[in-house]
Amino acid sequence: MKLIVDMNLTPRWVGLLIDAGIEASHWSMLGANNALDSEIMSYASANDYVVLTHDLDFSAILAATHGKKPSVVQIRADDVSPDVIGPQIISALKQMTLELEGGALLTIEPNRTRMRLLPLQFKTMSET
Template structure:
C-alpha cells in the first residue's frame, strides 16, 4: 500500500508512516501545493495510491463520481497531529489493508474507525 498525504496534513505524517513500514509521500513532494483535490485524486488513482486526508471533499468526490479508486482515509479529529492519532491511523491502515487495496473509504476518529467499500452509493432520501 502506498499513501499520498494531503496538503492539509503535516509532512510529518509521511515520516511516521515510512518509519512504520508504510510507503508514503506528502503531496508537496509529488505535485503543486495549490493543486485541486481532483488532481490529487487522479494522480492517486493512476499511480495506485491511497489518499490520507483531513478534508471531507475527497469523500464527496468519491460519492459524486461513484469512484472505485482511489481509496481515501480521512482523519476526523480536532487534533490531527501524528503524535496524537498516528498510532490509531497506522493500526487502522494495517487492519483494513485488503479493503484499501480494493477500494474503500476509511474514516478514523478518536473513538472509532468506520469503513465503506467503494463505490459509494449514498442516497439522498
C-alpha cells in the same frame, strides 16, 4: 499500499508512516501545492495511491463520481498531529490493507473507525 499525505496534513506524517513500514509521500513532493483535490485524486488513482487527508472534499468526490479508486482515509479529529492520532491511523491502515487496496473510504475518529467499500452506494427512499 502507498499513501499520499494531503497538503492539509503535516509532512511529519510521512516519517511516521515510513517508520511503520507504510510507503508514503507528501503531496508537496509529488505535485503543485495549490493542486485541486480532483487533481490529487486523479494522480492517486493513476498511480495506485491511497489518499490520507483531513479534508471532507475527497469523500464528496468519491460520492459524486461513484469512484472505485483511489481509496481515501479521512482523519476526523480536532488534533490531527501524528503524535496524537498516529498510532490509531497506523493500526487502522494495517487492519484494513486489503480493503484499501481494493477501494474503500476509511473514516477514523478518536473513538471509532468506519469503513465503506467503493463505489459508495446510497439507498434511495424507496429502499429504506
